[in-house]
Amino acid sequence: MFKYKKVAENLEPYKIPSTTNYKYKMDMGEWSLPIHTSVTDELKNFNSLYRYGVLDDGFNNLINLIKKYNGLTNKNETVLLTNGSDNALRLILELFATEESKILIPVPSYVHFECMLDTFKVKEVKKPYMNYNLSNEELNDFLLYELSGEYDLCYLVNPSMPVGHILTIENLKHMLSSYTNTLFVVDEAYIEFTKNTTCASLTEEFNNLIVVRTFSKFFSLASLRLGYLMTNPHLIKLLKPYYNYKDITKIAVNCATQSLLHIDFYDKNRETYFELKNYVIDNLEQIIKVNDKITDYIMKDGMYFTIICKDPVDLKKHFDSYSIAVRNKDSDIKGAVRLTINEKEVMEKVFETLKKY
Numbered sequence: 582m583f584k585y586k587k588v589a590e591n592l593e594p595y596k597i598p599s600t601t602n603y604k605y606k607m608d609m610g611e612w613s614l615p616i617h618t619s620v621t622d623e624l625k626n627f628n629s630l631y632r633y634g635v636l637d638d639g640f641n642n643l644i645n646l647i648k649k650y651n652g653l654t655n656k657n658e659t660v661l662l663t664n665g666s667d668n669a670l671r672l673i674l675e676l677f678a679t680e681e682s683k684i685l686i687p688v689p690s691y692v693h694f695e696c697m698l699d700t701f702k703v704k705e706v707k708k709p710y711m712n713y714n715l716s717n718e719e720l721n722d723f724l725l726y727e728l729s730g731e732y733d734l735c736y737l738v739n740p741s742m743p744v745g746h747i748l749t750i751e752n753l754k755h756m757l758s759s760y761t762n763t764l765f766v767v768d769e770a771y772i773e774f775t776k777n778t779t780c781a782s783l784t785e786e787f788n789n790l791i792v793v794r795t796f797s798k799f800f801s802l803a804s805l806r807l808g809y810l811m812t813n814p815h816l817i818k819l820l821k822p823y824y825n826y827k828d829i830t831k832i833a834v835n836c837a838t839q840s841l842l843h844i845d846f847y848d849k850n851r852e853t854y855f856e857l858k859n860y861v862i863d864n865l866e867q868i869i870k871v872n873d874k875i876t877d878y879i880m881k882d883g884m885y886f887t888i889i890c891k892d893p894v895d896l897k898k899h900f901d902s903y904s905i906a907v908r909n910k911d912s913d914i915k916g917a918v919r920l921t922i923n924e925k926e927v928m929e930k931v932f933e934t935l936k937k938y
């Protein structure tokens with residue numbers, strides 16, 4: 582019998598949400614606000630489908646735009662484009678998930694990362710539970726305490742998902758300088774949905790940090806599969822043997838470039854998001870006052886909000902009956918039902934439906 586990794590026999594594959602036939606898909610992980618016309622023009626005019634991506638001026642120009650967007654000043658190689666940020670995370674695991682590694686993942690976290698890690702044989706994985714009621718400062722203290730267990734790698738989603746706790750750059754700086762033997766992987770998939778900025782510049786100050794970002798969420802380019810990681814040139818050199826330039830398509834590079842060239846347009850989307858967030862909070866506040874079945878809600882930072890209710894299966898059924906797909910997150914947080922923020926008309930529909938519950 583040929584040999585294979587026996588661990589695969591007992592692993593559950595990551596399931597992407599695949600609800601169909603719903604009118605409103607509030608269970609999805611994508612952001613649906615408008616994209617700039619220059620991006621759609623790139624798609625319409627693209628005529629090199631037969632080609633792999635190439636390391637041409639367009640590719641290098643995008644790297645420079647990314648550096649500018651993230652406030653990076655080091656002229657050396659500090660950015661790797663990846664096929665979605667998922668593949669940045671996988672790349673990191675390929676190099677750093679060794680049989681001797683002790684890994685810390687505060688949960689709830691990004692489940693797909695946990696699934697990817699499950700395929701590697703490591704010494705220890707610790708998953709301390711982050712209570713959603715903790716303030717950001719309390720969470721920071723909790724993490725500092727957990728980190729004293731001396732881990733080789735710590736994966737932090739910032740803002741966390743689905744809860745939306747956020748660590749400040751000062752918080753992260755303190756962690757990086759206190760635990761210099763721990764490699765911190767900070768996943769900023771949702772950082773634009775906060776008032777904070779990226780911690781990428783810390784990669785120029787500390788050698789134990791990799792920051793991962795994506796064009797899938799805020800820039801609404803999930804279909805094109807483009808993400809990136811930022812770190813110091815030494816770690817880039819070590820990651821390179823595991824890296825595949827062919828994962829990066831020319832069309833993704835072109836569209837991402839246009840997105841970053843029109844950042845003012847996306848900043849308006851960001852303003853719309855903050856308005857929507859206030860609208861969501863106002864409505865949830867009203868609902869918990871009058872509905873006994875809904876006990877609490879979570880709307881911190883990020884693209885999601887969570888309803889805490891007595892019976893998440895029943896609440897999901899209620900939404901189902903109005904063709905609104907939501908995610909039961911009871912396994913992460915007791916009584917939780919998670920929804921993605923969507924445009925105003927859709928949010929109105931959600932709250933109309935919730936008021937009938």
Ligand SMILES: Cc1ncc(COP(=O)(O)O)c(C=O)c1O
Pocket residue numbers: 610664665666667668691738742768770794795796797803806807808
């Ligand atoms: C926290 C987090 N990181 C990374 C990803 C992966 O995004 P992508 O591979 O599309 O860049 C997701 C997608 O849902 C996510 O929620």
